[in-house]
Amino acid sequence: MKNAAVVFKKEIKEVIKNKNIWMPILIITAIFSIAMPLVFILGSNSILKDEDTLNFINKIFGQVGDPLRVLIGFILKQLLIFLLILPAMVPSLIAPSSVIMEKENNTLEPLLATPLKTSELLLGKSLTALVPSFVISTINFIILTIVVDVAAYIKLGYAPLPTMEWVIVAFLLSPILSFIITMASVIVSSKSTDIRSAQGIGAVIIVPIYLVIGLQLAGFFLLNITYLLIGCLVLLAVCPLVLRLAVKIFDRENILTKWKMKA
Amino acid sequence: MIKVENLTKKFETITAVENISFDINESEIFGFLGPNGAGKTTTIRMLSTLISQTSGKITIDNRSPESDGEYIRSIIGLLTESPGMYEKISAYDNLDYYSSFYSISNTIRKNNIKKYLKMFDLWDRKDDLAGTYSKGMKQKLALSRALIHEPKILFLDEPTAGLDPESAHMVRNFIESQKKEKTTVFLCTHNLEEASNLSDRVCIIKRKIIRIATLSELQSDDKNKRVEIVFTDDADRYIKLLEEIDEIKNIQSDKNKATLVIEKPEISNPIIIKKLVDSGAQVLYFNEIKATLEEIYLDLIKDEEAK
Numbered sequence: 001m002k003n004a005a006v007v008f009k010k011e012i013k014e015v016i017k018n019k020n021i022w023m024p025i026l027i028i029t030a031i032f033s034i035a036m037p038l039v040f041i042l043g044s045n046s047i048l049k050d051e052d053t054l055n056f057i058n059k060i061f062g063q064v065g066d067p068l069r070v071l072i073g074f075i076l077k078q079l080l081i082f083l084l085i086l087p088a089m090v091p092s093l094i095a096p097s098s099v100i101m102e103k104e105n106n107t108l109e110p111l112l113a114t115p116l117k118t119s120e121l122l123l124g125k126s127l128t129a130l131v132p133s134f135v136i137s138t139i140n141f142i143i144l145t146i147v148v149d150v151a152a153y154i155k156l157g158y159a160p161l162p163t164m165e166w167v168i169v170a171f172l173l174s175p176i177l178s179f180i181i182t183m184a185s186v187i188v189s190s191k192s193t194d195i196r197s198a199q200g201i202g203a204v205i206i207v208p209i210y211l212v213i214g215l216q217l218a219g220f221f222l223l224n225i226t227y228l229l230i231g232c233l234v235l236l237a238v239c240p241l242v243l244r245l246a247v248k249i250f251d252r253e254n255i256l257t258k259w260k261m262k263a
Numbered sequence: 264m265i266k267v268e269n270l271t272k273k274f275e276t277i278t279a280v281e282n283i284s285f286d287i288n289e290s291e292i293f294g295f296l297g298p299n300g301a302g303k304t305t306t307i308r309m310l311s312t313l314i315s316q317t318s319g320k321i322t323i324d325n326r327s328p329e330s331d332g333e334y335i336r337s338i339i340g341l342l343t344e345s346p347g348m349y350e351k352i353s354a355y356d357n358l359d360y361y362s363s364f365y366s367i368s369n370t371i372r373k374n375n376i377k378k379y380l381k382m383f384d385l386w387d388r389k390d391d392l393a394g395t396y397s398k399g400m401k402q403k404l405a406l407s408r409a410l411i412h413e414p415k416i417l418f419l420d421e422p423t424a425g426l427d428p429e430s431a432h433m434v435r436n437f438i439e440s441q442k443k444e445k446t447t448v449f450l451c452t453h454n455l456e457e458a459s460n461l462s463d464r465v466c467i468i469k470r471k472i473i474r475i476a477t478l479s480e481l482q483s484d485d486k487n488k489r490v491e492i493v494f495t496d497d498a499d500r501y502i503k504l505l506e507e508i509d510e511i512k513n514i515q516s517d518k519n520k521a522t523l524v525i526e527k528p529e530i531s532n533p534i535i536i537k538k539l540v541d542s543g544a545q546v547l548y549f550n551e552i553k554a555t556l557e558e559i560y561l562d563l564i565k566d567e568e569a570k
Contacts, residue, residue, distance in 0.1 A: 006363040014351060106347025110408060113311050113341040114364040115333045253314045257274065 003116045007124025008131070011098055015128060021093045025136055028089065032082045033143040040075045041151040044068055060219050072152060076160060077223050078216065080169045083144060084209050087137045087178040091129035095185035096198030098125050103193060103259065112252050122250040126182050133178040141170040168228045176235045183242035190249045190259045264289045264416060264447045265310060270319035272305050279305040282319070283472045289415075292438065292448040294462030296455065296560060301469045303451045304344060307418050310449065311341050324415065337365060340414035344421050344451075346405030350394030354385055354404050357393050358411055365412040372411075379407035382437070398425040406434065417441065420451045435461060459556035473563050481559045487512065488528050489552040490535075492521045495545035504542055508534055522552065 015021055047053050048067055061070050102108045111121070145166070149159035185198060192198040216222060265287040272280045280302035287293045297303050308314045310321060312328040312335050321328050323335050348357050358376045380386040383403035396404060402425050409417060422438065423431040438461055441448050452458050458465055459478055467473040474481065494501065498516040505514050505521065510531035513524035525531040528551070539546055
């Protein structure tokens, strides 16, 4: 455990210095946690003036007393899902960089020749992706909550967040997703010598996120606690599979003889 | 210190190392020589517990890599052929990071970092990013990394590759000094002069072991002996005469010197001397030339290829 902490400490220092990792995160934060909620909530009156929007609300929710509240509730469901982009994106930016840089610099062999266990190396590298992912996602959920609550309070005189759905997404779905993406990134990185192609795993996971949002907007279903918990359970079942594969790949002999290395 | 018995490593259909056996004593410098693809790196990787053997047995400091891999890794230092460094952190932080994985106190760790950075003239640039170092400086930093925990066994793969003559000399002196420290050195090199000067014994390998011996044993076993004859006048005058002697396998001449390759000096030398004296040749010197490790190595590899 001490050795995993040493790996984590060194890796996290490099992550903090890496602008290529921080810039997209800041952009996503600015768009999805600040700009979008402000625009949607403060501009909700204008949105409601649109006849199609009213028809949409009636179709999904039936005849409601306060369409503004319903609309804001619906927007929040989309924003929460949008924010899942961060726990998907952060590990997919950090983990491949951490693994592929070792290959590029030929630092893996001397590292594996120390008493460091491969499980400690995997743990240290995984934490390097997981911890920032969790911290950044939580900060973003908090920023979103503050922005939404302040805007909604100004507009409607009430603070809609946090909700149970918010808690599930922030503290259950988001870490599970981070874990899966981290392990998947490690697996993909072992077979790749190009950071960008390995980082593509984050882009792949964004597709189902958009799909969920698209299906909600199309009126096929509406995310609720039950759906979110089912989603968590399904993803949780995937966790041991990706972990087992990552552990298998992070074996000394595998790393030195089967990983694709820079020529 | 290192005992290898019938070691074989196969990668799917390719046999990288086949049935090799050797013993290396404590504080011995063991030269491990062979052409590219001979299995040198594979052997080092097996001995340093990085990969497992397909069959055979390895014992290091009376322990087995299968059951005591972590212990073995704690007593070895490895300099790989292409030693990499974390380019975006300082040289000092590189050593600090690697040394953190060994069970040594912080004080010893910091003292050792200072000791080796100073030894290899890197102390003044300890805070510079490793990425800004020249190839030679990186090689010295990598060597410091291999030594940072003062290992009992050092595996050095091409330790002087890429170094300028002064640094290479420094590294060779350092390797030689390791005998006094009772460190066992497993030295892989293509520089045969270096191997010849440093090694107590050499092992020549090409998938299988061709020969393990000291340099003097190799020289005395070499079937191609060389003698040099220095004449008072031009050696070319005597070439025809020498060519008549069947025992001479090859003749080369340069000004007043002729170099002969013979198989059995005890038989051929008296014949050569008699023939030269009878012909009235003015011989200034008649010397035995000991074959260099390079010559012996090339002969052995050539013979192996011919098999």
